[in-house]
Amino acid sequence: MISVAKGFLFSGISAGIKKNKKDLGLIFSQYPAVIAGVTTRNKIYAAPVKYCRKIIANGKAQAILVNSGNANAFTGEKGYNDCLEVADALSGVLAVPGDYVAYTSTGVIGVPLPKDTIKKALSNLKSHLCEDPHDFAEAILTTDLRTKIMSKTIAVDEKQVSFTGISKGSGMIEPNMATMLGFICMDIRITAAALQNILTGIVDDTFNMISVDGDTSTNDMVLAIANGASEVDYEALSEQSKLNFSHTLRELCTYLAKEIVRDGEGVTKVMEITVSGAATKRDARVIIKSIINSPLIKTAIYGADPNWGRFMMAVGKTCIEGISSETISLSMGTFAIVEKGVINNFSREELKKYLQQKEITINISLGLGEESATGWGCDLTEDYIKINTAYN
């Protein structure tokens, strides 16, 4: 078992929402904790998003309930009331205040939540609480093929702080202010406001810089919960230790975000794209998204086809002012293909071999400024089609 953040217990069971699969998960903090979070910007957002926004605004939590198999999205007022009712029932079972329970859902849209099925399973869910997050990580999956967990402990000012992050997501992935679902447990003592501030910036560079299929879920959410069990106080840390804390949180989020791409529906290859020399960071991000969402690039990468002209197409189609054939540079791995607009001699056969790797690095410099960004995408394969033609 991996070493997890202190004072947290996890559980995951099969409640009967899905057939013969774990579908209900719980994170429980043994101490009242602070919570921060980032939720989808999709205007058609699910009931649990509406509900969790209130929990996040309040900044306090002790439990996070998650069900898979049903998104409780586009279910109207009834869906919201169902969400409230289940959360309220769980607060009774756990003997924690009603507004200390966060509740997120993932699965099919537009189908009423089987609330009675879920409520009946809550005692069983509680009785399975343990220090191992694996069952929880399994219970929150949908089309994911594997669990996504990372724990990390760092030394700060002669004490130890631990982090445990768990995510899910495989399709409907182009997060816009959060990924499908991500949960980060920390045993540091920190205010909800400070945690929110750190989390938002990191999510923008990590979960928000991945895409599997360019689709933004109605249920995207990242929640970070910190319970103070390490007895390390963030405010009392040295500047260096604060940086160390943020750096570790960033590392954890990067890992979990990349894991979502690696386990994307039908994915066989991951691309890491860095765009530099941009006039603004926003421009660099827009170009990365244009590249990782291009079906023609995704299929070329799948086929290890050295059709690099498609990258030029995807950069140019953003219509960003100043982009020009004459200042752009492109490299893949160690292959410098284009330098300031001039095509180099390179071996197409060698490049094809490189493109057969599972992880491919692409660097593009625009020659327009000093800003840069990095993002992660994947290939598009027949399996993506198969998985999504008959989800139900």
Add this chain to the structure above:
Amino acid sequence: MISVAKGFLFSGISAGIKKNKKDLGLIFSQYPAVIAGVTTRNKIYAAPVKYCRKIIANGKAQAILVNSGNANAFTGEKGYNDCLEVADALSGVLAVPGDYVAYTSTGVIGVPLPKDTIKKALSNLKSHLCEDPHDFAEAILTTDLRTKIMSKTIAVDEKQVSFTGISKGSGMIEPNMATMLGFICMDIRITAAALQNILTGIVDDTFNMISVDGDTSTNDMVLAIANGASEVDYEALSEQSKLNFSHTLRELCTYLAKEIVRDGEGVTKVMEITVSGAATKRDARVIIKSIINSPLIKTAIYGADPNWGRFMMAVGKTCIEGISSETISLSMGTFAIVEKGVINNFSREELKKYLQQKEITINISLGLGEESATGWGCDLTEDYIKINTAYN
């Protein structure tokens, strides 16, 4: 043979750019004509786009040369000079002024144009000129499976005006101010400025409202050429006849645009999406694009999966202000699925049957205003992947 616009001749031959396929096409007007056009907004645009923008600005033309198999894109100054050289050679062969020759290209990006091969073939191309546009329509294809031609004659003020439109396009299709390649020949007499004005508006509603894969070509172009051979003068027409003219041109462009979608790479089904009740026409268009570019919707349509929640996701992910679960309505064919946020009872089995049709109609009302738009998209299939994993 179909009846074509008067005074136009067409030719299409195999010049040797592609193996054993027609790859060089010519439209020749027997009279000096006016030309209007709309070109890609992609910032990485091909040499022929740069060249044709000058021809369009000049407004005069008598020949349109097209090669397939090579886009002459990202080929630098040499690519532009190659384009000039070929156009100049053709002006000699046809004995027309050098600046009366439009030249467009389509095919792989970043490979030098085989200009000598093309120049050698020009006499042969001229000698094949005839009234039948079929060889031309075939010579401009890339991954298209079939030619796309429409001719139409209308009576205006007791005379006749004819139109012949030809298009190509199958992948890298989300035109931004034009489709892949479209050519419209007319025998009306009209000024280049009036023609440009009419064409731009129509292209926005037709070629710019389709998508196969959300990718915008470096070579997108629609050219309209009018030679006056009908002896009908646009300026002298009644208002009603002017409207009739525009209406016919719109009908022709709609047909050619839809033909591109129908023949899209791997396509088995076409969706026609109308978004109404929008605050602005732009909003309606953005939502249509979000829908027709969503891989999850495209795969659901392919699998005839009645997973309508994905449409709600795609509407909401545009983040357009005011969109709400409570005012939105959705219907597919005759199935009223959601009305002002309330889910209707409908038979999933019957809806599944409807989704097995080849042409599917989807209507979405936002309940936010009076504006609307229509667009056309397609499904995403294993064949799209196969076609694009090894284009070369």
